[in-house]
Amino acid sequence: xxxxxxxxxxxxxxxxxxxxxxxxxxxxxxxxxxxxxxxxxxxxxxxxxxxxxxxxxxxxxxxxxxxxxxxxxxxxxxxxxxxxxxxxxxxxxxxxxxxxxxxxxxxxxxxxxxxxxxxxxxxxxxxxxxxxxxxxxxxxxxxxxxxxxxxxxxxxxxxxxxxxxxxxxxxxxxxxxxxxxxxxxxxxxxxxxxxxxxxxxxxxxxxxxxxxxxxxxxxxxxxxxxxxxxxxxxxxxxxxxxxxxxxxxxxxxxxxxxxxxxxxxxxxxxxxxxxxxxxxxxxxxxxxxxxxxxxxxxxxxxxxxxxxxxxxxxxxxxxxxxxxxxxxxx
Ligand SMILES: Nc1ncnc2c1ncn2[C@@H]1O[C@H](COP(=O)(O)OP(=O)(O)OP(=O)(O)O)[C@@H](O)[C@H]1O
Ligand SMILES: [Mg+2]
Numbered sequence: 001x002x003x004x005x006x007x008x009x010x011x012x013x014x015x016x017x018x019x020x021x022x023x024x025x026x027x028x029x030x031x032x033x034x035x036x037x038x039x040x041x042x043x044x045x046x047x048x049x050x051x052x053x054x055x056x057x058x059x060x061x062x063x064x065x066x067x068x069x070x071x072x073x074x075x076x077x078x079x080x081x082x083x084x085x086x087x088x089x090x091x092x093x094x095x096x097x098x099x100x101x102x103x104x105x106x107x108x109x110x111x112x113x114x115x116x117x118x119x120x121x122x123x124x125x126x127x128x129x130x131x132x133x134x135x136x137x138x139x140x141x142x143x144x145x146x147x148x149x150x151x152x153x154x155x156x157x158x159x160x161x162x163x164x165x166x167x168x169x170x171x172x173x174x175x176x177x178x179x180x181x182x183x184x185x186x187x188x189x190x191x192x193x194x195x196x197x198x199x200x201x202x203x204x205x206x207x208x209x210x211x212x213x214x215x216x217x218x219x220x221x222x223x224x225x226x227x228x229x230x231x232x233x234x235x236x237x238x239x240x241x242x243x244x245x246x247x248x249x250x251x252x253x254x255x256x257x258x259x260x261x262x263x264x265x266x267x268x269x270x271x272x273x274x275x276x277x278x279x280x281x282x283x284x285x286x287x288x289x290x291x292x293x294x295x296x297x298x299x300x301x302x303x304x305x306x307x308x309x310x311x312x313x314x315x316x317x318x319x320x321x322x323x324x325x326x327x328x329x330x
Contacts, residue, residue: 009084012076017043017170017202018064022073024226025059033059035226036073041219043169044200046192048213050316051223057206058098060223061174064204065095077170091119094163098174098206100155104148108139108158111147112165119166126165133161136191153184160191171195173205177212185209189216210312214238222316229319234312241310241318242268242280246291249276252300260294273321280310 012019018041025034034056041047049057062068064075066086075082077089102111109130116126134140137157142150147158156176163171173192177185189212195201207213213220214234221231230237257277261270266287269280277295281287284307295302308314317323 009081010074012079014040015043015079016040017045017078018047018075018204020060020064020073020075023060023063023070023075024072025056025063025068026071027059032226034063037223037228039075039221039228041202041204043202044196045218046196046203046205046216048217048220049204049206049223050208050210050213050220050312051206052320052322054225055223056226057223058174061095061172061204061206065093065172066090091166092169094166094168094171096156096159096163096173096176098178100152100159102147102155102158104146107144107146108150108154109134109143111158112162115162115165121166129165129167130161133164136164136194137161138187153180153187156180156184156188157191160188164195169200170202170204173203175206175208177207177209185212192216210316214312220312222312222319224320230315237312237315238310240269240280241314243282243310244280244284245308245310245314246279246281246284246288247276247306247308247317248279248291248295248300248302249304250295250300250302251275252295252298256298257295257300260298261291264294266290269318271318273317276304278314278318 018039020037020039023034023037026032037060049060051057059068063070064077064082066082066089069083078092080089082089106114112130112133113126116129121129134143137160139154139157139161142154147155150158160176177188192203193216196203217234219231220234220237221228257272258270261267261279266282267279268282271278279291288307292302292305
Protein backbone atom coordinates (compact mmCIF):
# COMPACT_ATOMS: atom_id res chain seq x y z
CA UNK A 1 0.00 0.00 0.00
CA UNK A 2 1.29 3.42 -0.91
CA UNK A 3 1.48 5.67 2.17
CA UNK A 4 0.32 8.60 0.04
CA UNK A 5 -2.86 6.78 -0.95
CA UNK A 6 -4.77 5.16 1.89
CA UNK A 7 -6.99 3.04 -0.39
CA UNK A 8 -5.51 -0.47 -0.69
CA UNK A 9 -4.66 -1.39 -4.27
CA UNK A 10 -7.05 -3.80 -5.92
CA UNK A 11 -7.44 -5.00 -9.49
CA UNK A 12 -9.60 -3.11 -11.97
CA UNK A 13 -13.10 -4.45 -12.66
CA UNK A 14 -13.06 -3.97 -16.39
CA UNK A 15 -10.69 -4.24 -19.35
CA UNK A 16 -11.36 -0.60 -20.17
CA UNK A 17 -8.55 1.73 -21.23
CA UNK A 18 -9.44 4.07 -18.36
CA UNK A 19 -11.20 3.08 -15.18
CA UNK A 20 -11.69 5.14 -12.03
CA UNK A 21 -13.44 4.03 -8.89
CA UNK A 22 -14.45 6.53 -6.19
CA UNK A 23 -11.47 8.62 -7.23
CA UNK A 24 -11.18 11.74 -5.05
CA UNK A 25 -8.84 14.62 -4.40
CA UNK A 26 -8.94 17.15 -1.62
CA UNK A 27 -6.12 19.68 -1.90
CA UNK A 28 -4.22 20.82 1.16
CA UNK A 29 -6.29 23.62 2.57
CA UNK A 30 -9.47 21.62 2.16
CA UNK A 31 -10.65 22.21 -1.41
CA UNK A 32 -12.51 19.08 -2.47
CA UNK A 33 -11.69 19.31 -6.18
CA UNK A 34 -12.91 15.81 -7.11
CA UNK A 35 -15.42 14.32 -4.68
CA UNK A 36 -15.90 10.82 -6.06
CA UNK A 37 -15.38 9.92 -9.67
CA UNK A 38 -16.40 6.64 -11.28
CA UNK A 39 -15.39 6.35 -14.88
CA UNK A 40 -15.07 3.59 -17.48
CA UNK A 41 -13.73 4.52 -20.90
CA UNK A 42 -13.62 1.62 -23.37
CA UNK A 43 -10.60 1.18 -25.62
CA UNK A 44 -10.78 3.08 -28.88
CA UNK A 45 -13.41 5.56 -27.76
CA UNK A 46 -13.44 9.32 -27.23
CA UNK A 47 -14.72 10.50 -23.87
CA UNK A 48 -15.38 14.20 -23.24
CA UNK A 49 -15.39 15.59 -19.75
CA UNK A 50 -17.40 18.79 -19.60
CA UNK A 51 -17.96 21.16 -16.75
CA UNK A 52 -17.73 24.78 -15.65
CA UNK A 53 -14.57 26.39 -14.27
CA UNK A 54 -13.47 24.69 -11.10
CA UNK A 55 -15.57 21.55 -11.67
CA UNK A 56 -12.51 19.36 -11.11
CA UNK A 57 -11.72 18.32 -14.70
CA UNK A 58 -8.01 19.17 -14.63
CA UNK A 59 -7.65 17.55 -11.21
CA UNK A 60 -9.30 14.38 -12.53
CA UNK A 61 -6.95 14.34 -15.52
CA UNK A 62 -3.95 14.99 -13.24
CA UNK A 63 -4.80 11.94 -11.14
CA UNK A 64 -5.38 9.72 -14.17
CA UNK A 65 -2.04 10.82 -15.64
CA UNK A 66 -0.16 10.18 -12.34
CA UNK A 67 0.72 13.85 -11.82
CA UNK A 68 -1.44 14.26 -8.72
CA UNK A 69 -1.86 11.60 -6.04
CA UNK A 70 -5.48 10.80 -5.23
CA UNK A 71 -6.65 11.40 -1.67
CA UNK A 72 -8.74 8.24 -1.95
CA UNK A 73 -10.15 5.87 -4.53
CA UNK A 74 -8.33 4.21 -7.38
CA UNK A 75 -7.77 4.43 -11.09
CA UNK A 76 -6.25 2.24 -13.77
CA UNK A 77 -4.94 2.86 -17.25
CA UNK A 78 -4.96 -0.33 -19.32
CA UNK A 79 -5.29 -2.22 -16.06
CA UNK A 80 -2.26 -0.52 -14.48
CA UNK A 81 -2.80 1.30 -11.19
CA UNK A 82 -2.00 5.02 -11.51
CA UNK A 83 -0.34 5.11 -8.09
CA UNK A 84 1.29 1.68 -7.79
CA UNK A 85 2.36 1.41 -11.44
CA UNK A 86 2.85 5.10 -12.16
CA UNK A 87 5.99 4.65 -14.27
CA UNK A 88 4.34 2.08 -16.57
CA UNK A 89 1.22 4.21 -16.80
CA UNK A 90 3.32 7.18 -17.91
CA UNK A 91 4.89 5.11 -20.68
CA UNK A 92 1.50 4.20 -22.11
CA UNK A 93 -0.12 7.64 -22.15
CA UNK A 94 0.23 10.99 -23.88
CA UNK A 95 -0.83 14.24 -22.26
CA UNK A 96 -1.42 17.82 -23.29
CA UNK A 97 -1.95 20.38 -20.56
CA UNK A 98 -4.43 23.18 -20.20
CA UNK A 99 -1.60 25.72 -20.05
CA UNK A 100 0.93 25.73 -22.86
CA UNK A 101 4.19 24.15 -21.71
CA UNK A 102 6.89 24.51 -24.35
CA UNK A 103 10.57 25.25 -24.03
CA UNK A 104 10.93 28.54 -25.89
CA UNK A 105 14.58 27.92 -26.68
CA UNK A 106 13.79 24.84 -28.80
CA UNK A 107 12.62 24.56 -32.37
CA UNK A 108 9.44 22.65 -33.11
CA UNK A 109 11.41 19.63 -34.24
CA UNK A 110 13.67 19.75 -31.16
CA UNK A 111 10.64 19.82 -28.86
CA UNK A 112 9.54 16.52 -30.36
CA UNK A 113 12.95 14.88 -30.58
CA UNK A 114 13.91 15.81 -27.00
CA UNK A 115 10.68 14.31 -25.79
CA UNK A 116 11.42 11.08 -27.66
CA UNK A 117 14.90 10.99 -26.17
CA UNK A 118 13.49 11.46 -22.68
CA UNK A 119 11.47 8.31 -23.27
CA UNK A 120 14.46 6.34 -24.51
CA UNK A 121 13.72 6.39 -28.24
CA UNK A 122 16.67 5.82 -30.56
CA UNK A 123 17.81 8.69 -32.78
CA UNK A 124 16.31 6.98 -35.84
CA UNK A 125 13.06 6.26 -34.13
CA UNK A 126 12.57 9.78 -32.84
CA UNK A 127 13.48 11.37 -36.18
CA UNK A 128 11.03 9.16 -38.03
CA UNK A 129 8.27 9.74 -35.50
CA UNK A 130 8.87 13.52 -35.42
CA UNK A 131 8.68 13.62 -39.25
CA UNK A 132 5.41 11.75 -39.20
CA UNK A 133 3.83 13.94 -36.52
CA UNK A 134 5.05 17.23 -37.99
CA UNK A 135 3.34 16.10 -41.18
CA UNK A 136 0.14 15.15 -39.37
CA UNK A 137 -0.08 18.44 -37.50
CA UNK A 138 0.95 20.46 -40.58
CA UNK A 139 4.08 21.84 -38.95
CA UNK A 140 6.75 20.44 -41.30
CA UNK A 141 7.52 23.85 -42.72
CA UNK A 142 7.63 25.51 -39.28
CA UNK A 143 9.72 22.71 -37.74
CA UNK A 144 13.11 24.54 -37.92
CA UNK A 145 11.68 27.66 -36.26
CA UNK A 146 11.71 28.29 -32.51
CA UNK A 147 8.48 27.31 -30.79
CA UNK A 148 8.31 30.71 -29.13
CA UNK A 149 7.48 32.37 -32.44
CA UNK A 150 4.62 29.93 -33.17
CA UNK A 151 1.05 31.18 -33.14
CA UNK A 152 -1.30 29.92 -30.41
CA UNK A 153 -2.77 27.34 -32.76
CA UNK A 154 0.66 26.10 -33.88
CA UNK A 155 1.76 25.75 -30.24
CA UNK A 156 -1.31 23.65 -29.50
CA UNK A 157 -0.61 21.46 -32.51
CA UNK A 158 3.02 21.03 -31.47
CA UNK A 159 1.92 19.98 -28.00
CA UNK A 160 -0.43 17.43 -29.51
CA UNK A 161 2.43 16.11 -31.65
CA UNK A 162 4.64 15.90 -28.56
CA UNK A 163 2.00 13.93 -26.68
CA UNK A 164 1.91 11.47 -29.58
CA UNK A 165 5.70 11.02 -29.88
CA UNK A 166 5.75 7.94 -27.67
CA UNK A 167 2.87 6.24 -29.53
CA UNK A 168 0.52 6.32 -26.53
CA UNK A 169 -2.48 4.04 -26.32
CA UNK A 170 -4.39 6.55 -24.20
CA UNK A 171 -4.32 10.27 -24.90
CA UNK A 172 -5.38 12.91 -22.38
CA UNK A 173 -6.14 16.35 -23.76
CA UNK A 174 -6.95 19.04 -21.22
CA UNK A 175 -8.73 21.86 -23.08
CA UNK A 176 -6.74 21.26 -26.30
CA UNK A 177 -8.64 23.89 -28.25
CA UNK A 178 -9.03 26.59 -25.60
CA UNK A 179 -8.47 30.03 -27.10
CA UNK A 180 -8.24 28.80 -30.69
CA UNK A 181 -10.31 30.20 -33.51
CA UNK A 182 -12.90 27.85 -35.06
CA UNK A 183 -10.49 26.85 -37.83
CA UNK A 184 -7.77 25.99 -35.31
CA UNK A 185 -10.23 23.96 -33.27
CA UNK A 186 -11.40 22.03 -36.31
CA UNK A 187 -7.83 21.18 -37.24
CA UNK A 188 -7.02 19.72 -33.81
CA UNK A 189 -10.17 17.62 -33.94
CA UNK A 190 -9.44 16.45 -37.46
CA UNK A 191 -6.09 15.06 -36.30
CA UNK A 192 -7.67 13.35 -33.32
CA UNK A 193 -10.40 11.82 -35.50
CA UNK A 194 -7.79 10.61 -38.00
CA UNK A 195 -5.80 8.99 -35.20
CA UNK A 196 -8.85 7.30 -33.82
CA UNK A 197 -9.80 5.93 -37.23
CA UNK A 198 -6.33 4.62 -37.93
CA UNK A 199 -5.45 3.19 -34.51
CA UNK A 200 -7.19 1.98 -31.37
CA UNK A 201 -6.26 5.14 -29.52
CA UNK A 202 -8.46 6.04 -26.56
CA UNK A 203 -8.96 9.75 -25.93
CA UNK A 204 -10.12 11.57 -22.84
CA UNK A 205 -10.63 15.24 -23.53
CA UNK A 206 -11.85 18.10 -21.39
CA UNK A 207 -13.48 20.97 -23.19
CA UNK A 208 -15.68 24.00 -22.75
CA UNK A 209 -16.92 23.70 -26.30
CA UNK A 210 -20.13 21.77 -26.17
CA UNK A 211 -20.48 21.55 -29.94
CA UNK A 212 -17.13 19.76 -30.17
CA UNK A 213 -18.10 17.24 -27.54
CA UNK A 214 -21.46 16.74 -29.19
CA UNK A 215 -19.92 15.96 -32.56
CA UNK A 216 -16.87 13.97 -31.63
CA UNK A 217 -17.29 12.19 -28.34
CA UNK A 218 -18.72 8.68 -28.05
CA UNK A 219 -19.52 9.45 -24.45
CA UNK A 220 -19.84 12.68 -22.52
CA UNK A 221 -19.56 13.13 -18.77
CA UNK A 222 -20.73 16.38 -17.21
CA UNK A 223 -18.88 17.33 -14.03
CA UNK A 224 -20.03 19.89 -11.52
CA UNK A 225 -18.47 20.64 -8.14
CA UNK A 226 -16.24 17.57 -8.21
CA UNK A 227 -18.88 15.05 -9.27
CA UNK A 228 -20.16 13.55 -12.49
CA UNK A 229 -23.74 14.72 -12.64
CA UNK A 230 -24.68 12.89 -15.81
CA UNK A 231 -23.04 10.64 -18.37
CA UNK A 232 -24.05 9.15 -21.70
CA UNK A 233 -23.74 9.40 -25.46
CA UNK A 234 -24.46 12.93 -26.71
CA UNK A 235 -27.48 11.68 -28.66
CA UNK A 236 -29.01 9.87 -25.68
CA UNK A 237 -28.51 12.85 -23.38
CA UNK A 238 -30.05 15.20 -25.89
CA UNK A 239 -32.92 12.87 -26.80
CA UNK A 240 -33.83 12.54 -23.13
CA UNK A 241 -34.62 16.25 -23.08
CA UNK A 242 -37.37 15.98 -25.65
CA UNK A 243 -37.62 17.20 -29.21
CA UNK A 244 -37.64 20.92 -28.38
CA UNK A 245 -36.81 22.77 -25.21
CA UNK A 246 -38.79 25.73 -23.91
CA UNK A 247 -37.06 27.75 -21.25
CA UNK A 248 -39.24 29.99 -19.12
CA UNK A 249 -37.73 32.56 -16.81
CA UNK A 250 -39.55 34.65 -14.29
CA UNK A 251 -40.81 34.76 -10.75
CA UNK A 252 -43.58 33.17 -8.83
CA UNK A 253 -44.69 30.22 -6.82
CA UNK A 254 -42.34 27.73 -8.34
CA UNK A 255 -43.69 24.75 -6.39
CA UNK A 256 -47.03 25.35 -8.05
CA UNK A 257 -45.49 24.90 -11.48
CA UNK A 258 -44.63 21.18 -11.35
CA UNK A 259 -48.22 19.87 -10.98
CA UNK A 260 -49.32 21.97 -13.94
CA UNK A 261 -47.10 19.93 -16.22
CA UNK A 262 -47.10 16.60 -14.41
CA UNK A 263 -49.58 14.73 -16.58
CA UNK A 264 -49.50 16.71 -19.78
CA UNK A 265 -49.10 14.28 -22.67
CA UNK A 266 -46.83 16.49 -24.80
CA UNK A 267 -44.33 17.12 -21.98
CA UNK A 268 -41.21 14.98 -22.41
CA UNK A 269 -39.14 16.39 -19.55
CA UNK A 270 -39.56 19.02 -16.88
CA UNK A 271 -36.83 20.60 -14.79
CA UNK A 272 -37.18 23.38 -12.31
CA UNK A 273 -34.07 25.60 -12.24
CA UNK A 274 -33.09 28.81 -10.52
CA UNK A 275 -35.30 31.58 -11.83
CA UNK A 276 -37.61 29.43 -13.89
CA UNK A 277 -38.00 26.08 -15.56
CA UNK A 278 -37.00 24.09 -18.59
CA UNK A 279 -39.50 21.96 -20.39
CA UNK A 280 -38.95 19.41 -23.16
CA UNK A 281 -41.88 19.14 -25.54
CA UNK A 282 -42.67 17.34 -28.78
CA UNK A 283 -42.97 20.62 -30.69
CA UNK A 284 -42.27 24.08 -29.30
CA UNK A 285 -44.23 25.94 -31.94
CA UNK A 286 -47.40 23.95 -31.21
CA UNK A 287 -47.08 23.98 -27.40
CA UNK A 288 -45.68 27.38 -26.55
CA UNK A 289 -49.04 29.08 -25.98
CA UNK A 290 -50.26 26.29 -23.74
CA UNK A 291 -47.02 26.26 -21.72
CA UNK A 292 -47.28 30.01 -21.14
CA UNK A 293 -50.95 29.74 -20.19
CA UNK A 294 -50.28 26.96 -17.69
CA UNK A 295 -47.41 28.88 -16.11
CA UNK A 296 -49.54 32.01 -15.83
CA UNK A 297 -52.40 29.96 -14.30
CA UNK A 298 -49.98 28.80 -11.62
CA UNK A 299 -49.28 32.42 -10.70
CA UNK A 300 -45.87 32.47 -12.38
CA UNK A 301 -44.91 35.88 -13.70
CA UNK A 302 -43.03 35.32 -16.95
CA UNK A 303 -40.10 37.56 -17.83
CA UNK A 304 -38.61 35.69 -20.72
CA UNK A 305 -39.34 32.65 -22.86
CA UNK A 306 -36.88 31.06 -25.24
CA UNK A 307 -37.01 28.01 -27.44
CA UNK A 308 -34.06 25.85 -28.39
CA UNK A 309 -33.34 22.60 -30.11
CA UNK A 310 -31.86 20.54 -27.30
CA UNK A 311 -28.10 20.42 -27.26
CA UNK A 312 -25.50 19.56 -24.66
CA UNK A 313 -25.78 23.09 -23.31
CA UNK A 314 -29.40 22.38 -22.44
CA UNK A 315 -28.40 19.03 -20.91
CA UNK A 316 -25.87 20.81 -18.75
CA UNK A 317 -28.41 23.41 -17.77
CA UNK A 318 -30.95 20.72 -16.89
CA UNK A 319 -28.55 18.98 -14.54
CA UNK A 320 -26.90 21.96 -12.89
CA UNK A 321 -29.38 24.83 -13.27
CA UNK A 322 -26.62 26.95 -14.74
CA UNK A 323 -25.09 27.69 -18.11
CA UNK A 324 -21.74 26.08 -18.77
CA UNK A 325 -20.17 29.45 -19.30
CA UNK A 326 -21.35 32.27 -17.14
CA UNK A 327 -23.74 34.35 -19.18
CA UNK A 328 -23.68 32.02 -22.19
CA UNK A 329 -26.98 30.75 -23.48
CA UNK A 330 -27.61 27.11 -22.59
N1 LIG B 1 -2.98 22.82 -6.69
C1 LIG B 1 -4.13 23.18 -6.15
N2 LIG B 1 -4.21 23.53 -4.84
C2 LIG B 1 -5.39 23.89 -4.25
N3 LIG B 1 -6.56 23.95 -4.92
C3 LIG B 1 -6.55 23.63 -6.23
C4 LIG B 1 -5.35 23.23 -6.92
N4 LIG B 1 -5.65 22.97 -8.20
C5 LIG B 1 -6.98 23.18 -8.33
N5 LIG B 1 -7.51 23.58 -7.15
C6 LIG B 1 -8.95 23.85 -6.90
O1 LIG B 1 -9.67 22.67 -7.17
C7 LIG B 1 -10.91 22.96 -7.83
C8 LIG B 1 -10.97 22.23 -9.15
O2 LIG B 1 -10.00 22.79 -10.03
P1 LIG B 1 -9.69 22.18 -11.47
O3 LIG B 1 -8.55 22.94 -12.02
O4 LIG B 1 -9.54 20.71 -11.36
O5 LIG B 1 -11.03 22.51 -12.24
P2 LIG B 1 -11.35 22.51 -13.81
O6 LIG B 1 -12.67 21.83 -13.97
O7 LIG B 1 -10.21 21.99 -14.58
O8 LIG B 1 -11.54 24.07 -14.10
P3 LIG B 1 -11.24 24.93 -15.45
O9 LIG B 1 -12.43 24.70 -16.34
O10 LIG B 1 -11.17 26.34 -14.97
O11 LIG B 1 -9.97 24.44 -16.05
C9 LIG B 1 -10.96 24.48 -7.93
O12 LIG B 1 -11.69 24.95 -6.83
C10 LIG B 1 -9.51 24.90 -7.84
O13 LIG B 1 -9.38 26.18 -7.30
MG1 LIG C 1 -9.04 22.75 -16.05
